Amino acid sequence: MLTSLSIKNFALIEQLDIRFSNEFSIITGETGAGKSILLGALGLVLGRRADLTSLKDKEQKCVIEAHFDIQPYALQPFFEENDLDYEETTIIRREILPSGKSRAFVNDSPVNLQELQELGDFLLDIHSQHQTRELTDEAYQLQILDALAGHQDLLQDYRARLSRYKAIRSQLKQLLSEKDALLKEQDYNSFLLEELLAANLKDGEQEELEAAFERLNNVEFIREALDKSIMIANEEQIGLIQNLKEVKATLLKIAPLSIEYQDLSDRVSSVLIEFDDIADELQRHSEALMSDPEQLELTNQKLQNIYSLQKKHQVNTVAELLEIQQSLDQKVVQADDMDSRIDTLNREETELKESLNGLAETISANRTKAAPVLIGQITEILAELGMPNARFEFDIRPSETFLPLGKDEAQLLFSANKGTSFGLLKKVASGGEMSRIMLAVKAILANYTKLPTIIFDEIDTGVSGEIAHKMGDIMKKMSRKMQVFAITHLPQIAAKGNQHYKVFKFVQGETTVSELKLLTNEERIVEIAEMLSGKDISDSARNHARSLLMD
Structure with a gap:
């Protein structure tokens, strides 16, 4: 329930701090005194959007703070889901800055407007003539029946399964679309994959093939260079090896004379050993070298195939071709994997569809049983409110599709007078009749659900006398189970309240100020x-x- 409200710098209110009881509270005041301002402030607490016109002093920020006792509403799960600190006395604060920016806090934790609106739905129901129209909404009519049927656990199970069912159908649609696209490409992907597999590619082989090609394609040139090098090295009189041997022999003669000569002699010996080994290697290469036109052709074909594949796939290396080969292999296999996933989802979809149909049938049966009970209670209350001939009928029809609240489509039909046929509530009920019907519905719901604090904003419009007395009695009876506020112009209703607040305005200096006072x-x-x-x-x-x- 709403325990206190603090308003600072909002519309005509400079500063207001007021506490409320948990019973039936009346709010009265002349037209234009500021009752709408009070509702506007509470609307901001509930998450309504704000703007700079809300500020009385444009240079100061507006702060609205509401304290709620939320212990009866079992809201711990909501606070946990939204990572908020749970307090039995919860404080909602809304700030509007001179810059136009708005901030909201729940127990000093910042929240966005959507979170604030969701929390507000559990705490406060501001019921105006405009909101009476929701009674004509099919979903709201079903919710009334559901409250009397008492099958919230079934509805919760149904909604959870429906959410999963929709998710599966969405996944199936996406998978089937992807599979269709894959199948269209599969032949081409298979061709590309076969082409790459036939090439029998190995990482690094391009470099090896290019080296082998150069070697095979230049056999004569290489042999000429090798033979000339061998000749220079091994010429009997002037070959490099013979000359190095002579240098070595000469230095050996002077090596004992100095360490420097000894080092030079050792270095020439090392060079001679290394060059001798090089000469042997040159000889082996020369002997191994032979012309192989067939191998040259095979190597060239392999290289040309690689170059062609690289050009087709717009890459530069065999490693990249191998990556493409792996990707194509996955795509080709993926279609087969999709079939398995689609089969699994189809089975789950079928199971969920069967369970949803079962739940929807039970929910519909419960509603069918609850409908005459609801109609009986509404007509009984309306008889007290001056509508003794009011008659209702619920037209509940099965739907072919799964709806958010089951598979029922429902219309509440109404007849206000004897001898008149039933018609849609929204078409045949007057504004005054709608107000009384809604009050009856709220009074009934108070016996079946934990309604939040409710504020009736001039729900008594269009009635007077004894009917006003009865409306006041109904609201007072509701207040035994919940906190009720009534903004009214009728003395019969105003007298029923446990507390009575008056909204009034007065001129203070050069400005008009609005106040709320407990009488x-x-x-x-x-x-x-x-x-x-x-x-x-x-x-x-x-x-x-x-x-x-x-x-």
Whole structure:
């Protein structure tokens, strides 16, 4: 319930701090005194968007803070899901800065407007004439039946399964689309894969083939270079090896004379050993070298195949071709894998569809049983509210598709007078009738669900006299199970409240200020007397006001 409200710098309100009880509270005031301002402030707490016009002083920020006792509503899961600190006395604060920016906090944790709206739905129901129209909404009508049927666990199970069912259908649609696209490409992908597999590619072989090709393609040139090198090295008189041997012999003669000569002699010996080994290697290469036109042709063909594949796939290396080969292999196999996944999802879809149909049938049967009970209770209350001939009928029809609340399509039909046929509620009920029907519905729901704090904003429009008394009695009865506020112009209803607040405005300096005040018993008598007879209060009006308060 709403325990207190603090408003600073909002519309005509400079500063307001007020506490509320958990019973039936009345709010009255002249038209334009500021009742809509109070509702506007609460609307901001519930997550309505704000703008700079909300600020009384454009240089100061606006702060609205509401305290709620949320212990009865079992809201711990909501707080956990949204990573908020749970407090039995929860504080919602809304700030509007002079820059136009808005901030919202729940127990000092920042929240976005969507989270605030979701939390607000659990806490506060501001019911105006505009909201009476929701009674004509099919989903709302089903929710009323569901409250009386008491099958919220079934609905929760149904919604969870429906969410999974929709997710599976979405996945199936996506998979089938992907499979269709894959199948269209599969022949071409298979051809490309076979072409790459036939090439029998190995990482690094391009470099090896290119080297082998150069070697085979230049046999004569290589042999000529090798033979000439061998000749220079091994010429009997002037070959390099012979000359190095002579240098070595010469240095050996002077090596004992100095360490430097010894080092030079050792280095020449090392060079001679190394060059001798080089000469042997040159000889082996020369002997191994032979012309092989067939191998040259095979090597060239292999290289040309690689170059052709690289050009086709727009890459430069065999490693990249191997990556493409692996990707194509996965695509070709993927279609087969998709079939398995599609089969699994199809089975789950079928199972969910069967369970959803079963749940929907049970929910529909429960609603069918609850409908006459609801109609009986509504007509009983409406008879007290001056509509003795009101008749209702629920037209519940099965749907071919799964809907958010089952497979029922429902319409609440209404007849206000004897001898008239039933028609759609939204077409045949007047504004005053809709208000009374909605009050009856809210009164019934209070017995079946934990409704949040409810504010009736002039739901009594269009009624008076004894009917107003009855409406006040119904709202007072509702307040035994929940916190109820009624903004009213009717003295009969105002007198039913446990507390009575008056909204008024006055001029302070150069500005107009709006205030909300809790009235004393004497002040209530004056206020109700004014509602009965106007500003010039007669003794009879006072006495009438006292008698209303004593009822």
